[in-house]
Amino acid sequence: MELTEAPPTRRIEHLRRADLPIDTMELARYLIGKTLVHNLPTGRLSGRIVETEGYPPGDAAGRAFRGKTPGNQSLFLGRGYCHVYFTYGSSFMVNVTSEEPGVGAGVLLRALEPLQGTETMQRFRKTMRMRDIARGPGRLAQAMQIDKRYDGIDLCAAGPLWLGTAARRIGLIGSSTRIGLTREANRKRRFFECGNPYVSGPRSLSTS
Template sequence: MSQPPLPILPLFRDDLPFDTVELARFMIGKYLVHDLPEGRISGRIVETEAYPVGDSTSHAFIGRRPYNEPMFRAPGYAYVRLTYGLSYMLNMSAEREETGAGILFRAIEPLEGLALVEARRPGVPLRDLARGPGRLTTALGIGQSFNGHDLCAGRDLWIGVIERGEVPVGVTTRIGLSREMERPLRFFEPGSAFVSGPRKLLIVPAADMAAPDRTQE
């Protein structure tokens, strides 16, 4: 007998913090859902990165262009980009409209639709199905067609919540960058085996995190 779907409720735009760093932290413990004709895939968001205003590593840093237009929308729109011609990355717009900022979804813990995910990533252990931003999009079947999609609309690809309230969140520096690596802008669920990157980096509890760094915005 199939299991009933998880009681995930859509997150609406009014639920989201406007500040990019706060939004990246807020999304830890929330859910990413892809409703497909063949079934639902969902997972708990366990890792994000913030790319705030003025960040030289952000695709919005050079200003608004046709390809990065979703990053200049109100919070909650998908910005899907192809990296190195190999992997799609799922980002979400942040800040107020016309500002230009976003967060990157780096990893989820797959919970529903595992057969669909495993069909896309055959022979991969559960821990590694969506551990990393490129693996995440492959596992959930996210491609360029979702660029500009409203993740707050509660349909197709969307973000949601089961239990509202604070959850434990760790913070550390971002990875895979050639500059601005020292800023504490990577957020994760402490103790989760589904977080990407070296384990030794995942040691900074949220309680020790300084106030959001907006000095470079």
């Protein structure tokens, strides 16, 4: 079945910092079904967050594990900020920071279900396949046009890139081990909306 753009059924409001759980894993689960919005001069891009991975304090797979560096300092700002890094020589990764200020931790956004600006996202991604527009963290960043310029931006403020409320009812949320890790690989720190076709990874990790 061909997937098509599903516009919001509810008005999307800004999430307040007070709305966000402080604990990393609670935040990773909370963000499922919420909205990521990027207001460009040419129009709005938005998508439902349908897959996340949590990287709490002390996680050996987390970017803050060895302490603060010039490349990860935004992870220590407290909850609700954007942390962007470049990896694999080709892809940006978008994270929402968590915990109290001074504690390095965050939630990786792994997949979006496109809501608004789908045709623009398709041009950025050079694909017409709806399912593949933002399925996976690198594709997500490319589709939403997020790069290092947005590292450290407040996602709860009135800026171009922000977190919004759920656009419609949220389905059952499942959890699994995280994808593509060698450290802390067996921990269940990945969350997803069950049955959503935009979730990335093998089907065996996205059914419960």
